[in-house]
Amino acid sequence: MDNNMLILSEGMHTSIQDLGRKGYRAFGVPISGAMDKYSAILANKLLNNDEKLPVMEMTLIGPKILFEDNSLIVLTGADMAPHINGEAIQMNFVYKVTTSDVLSFGNLKTGARTYLGVKGGFLTEEKLNSFSYYEGVTSKEKVQKGDRLKIASIEAGLNPSSSKIKVKSAHFKEKKLEVTKGPEFNRLTKKHRELLFSKEFKIDAHNNRMGYQLKNKFPPIKNGEIITSTTIPGTIQLTPSGKLIIMMRDCPTTGGYPRILQLTDIAINQLAQKKENDSFKFDLESSFDFLGRLVNRFKD
Structure with missing residues (x-):
């Protein structure tokens, strides 16, 4: 098991973001981080992750992702009509994915940016104390087709809780x-x-x-x-x-x-x-x- 996810299509400006790259503005380095921190933190909270762990940010059009190992995932923020293996899933609800499961998206329903959280976070490139993609700091500006992203391994038999949170519509409207x-x-x-x-x-x-x-x-x-x-x-x-x-x-x-x-x-x-x-x-x-x-x- 490689604990990877394979990007089959990248969507529109998909990137890895955490809560930002702090302490380097004196050198001209932007803070970066999740555009909608509320939704990014919510994704990690629903997974019982540390809120600072990196998540995947998607803009307007979602990617298509093949999981190459087991994980727990959750989607927060904009509703892009997500599916696992062609079956519709809910926002703000934790799901277990297994090897060869495919996450895909339909038409945008509300909002502009969706966040994918995984149990234990993304184990991607860390630069200047942050995982946030930014051109000139990290080797990538955005996720691209064919990328393999390392994710944390989870304990065998670990299952999601059945809790679900309802996000106020005012956040988007x-x-x-x-x-x-x-x-x-x-x-x-x-x-x-x-x-x-x-x-x-x-x-x-x-x-x-x-x-x-x-x-x-x-x-x-x-x-x-x-x-x-x-x-x-x-x-x-x-x-x-x-x-x-x-x-x-x-x-x-x-x-x-x-x-x-x-x-x-x-x-x-x-x-x-x-x-x-x-x-x-x-x-x-x-x-x-x-x-x-x-x-x-x-x-x-």
């Missing part, structure tokens, strides 16, 4: 994305601010792991450029031409456009499940909610 003020928010006029929080924005075709561009043009501001400064996932930049760009998990570590807003981490997860032409509004987080979020972050 939320129309208001929570934001805080960015460092250059004060450059916006009253008219800019009113427009920013009343307008419905639509996702452009130019969206990927690095960033989401929005279709709507926004009135440019004076002094439309800044000295190159720090950007992080969720930073919302306004270009001199009036283009809004939302930085995502693979975003560069610096940028030269005003950073007018910052998505909360929950909002980044929600945006990661949206695709071209999906729409939403920005919702400014209150100071009370912001402080509450900080307190919760540092609780034991």
Whole structure:
């Protein structure tokens, strides 16, 4: 037994991701990690894995996978109509797969990104304390047809539990994305601010792991450029031409456009499940909610 899975077809931008490559931004290395951390962590929790273990991230179109050994698997995030050996299976439910079982996907039903978790995680290439694929750091940017991915072995006779969790539909359908003020928010006029929080924005075709561009043009501001400064996932930049760009998990570590807003981490997860032409509004987080979020972050 080789404890491998063979990729029969790769789908659209399938990659291995964990919770990110932290501590290397000073060297220009992005954080990366799962676009929707909520769904990635859920996959590991359902398998009783450590939440930091790597999972497989799939975008819009799922791959076709042959298992070459026994494992326990679960699928979370977007519903891509998954099947094992041609039979439909449920999302957010742990299944046992055996040698020669084939996992495949149909048409996308909800969301944009699906996560495949395996018991014990993927034993793929680790670079700079992370398994997250990123061009220039790992040898691969995405999973390709013919790849054999090493997975952890499981104990003989280990069977899945029958527990299943129902994920709130709001995670995929939320129309208001929570934001805080960015460092250059004060450059916006009253008219800019009113427009920013009343307008419905639509996702452009130019969206990927690095960033989401929005279709709507926004009135440019004076002094439309800044000295190159720090950007992080969720930073919302306004270009001199009036283009809004939302930085995502693979975003560069610096940028030269005003950073007018910052998505909360929950909002980044929600945006990661949206695709071209999906729409939403920005919702400014209150100071009370912001402080509450900080307190919760540092609780034991």
